[in-house]
Amino acid sequence: MTRVTRVTVALPSVLWETVKQTIPSGQRSGMVAEAIQKELRHRKRLEQIEQLQKFQKTMRDKYGEFPTSAQDIEQMRQERDEQ
Numbered sequence: 001m002t003r004v005t006r007v008t009v010a011l012p013s014v015l016w017e018t019v020k021q022t023i024p025s026g027q028r029s030g031m032v033a034e035a036i037q038k039e040l041r042h043r044k045r046l047e048q049i050e051q052l053q054k055f056q057k058t059m060r061d062k063y064g065e066f067p068t069s070a071q072d073i074e075q076m077r078q079e080r081d082e083q
Contacts, residue, residue: 009032011019023031 019028019031
């Protein structure tokens with residue numbers, strides 16, 4: 001069974017009123033938890049993209065630009081067709 005921790009969160013009044021009108025009282029905590037999990041996954045993906053972009057820059061700085069794989073495939077097809 002999942003452990004639960006109670007927390008206090010401050011929300012804008014208008015937002016809370018909208019939540020109360022939209023989400024039944026027994027489902028609000030679950031909705032908030034789901035929204036937080038979704039946001040955490042989103043932020044982790046953004047962080048991973050940023051790390052990948054830094055790595056790509058490091059590799060470009062070290063080795064220079066490489067042709068895209070699409071260019072490589074096209075070149076291989078042309079070489080095959082010429083044979």
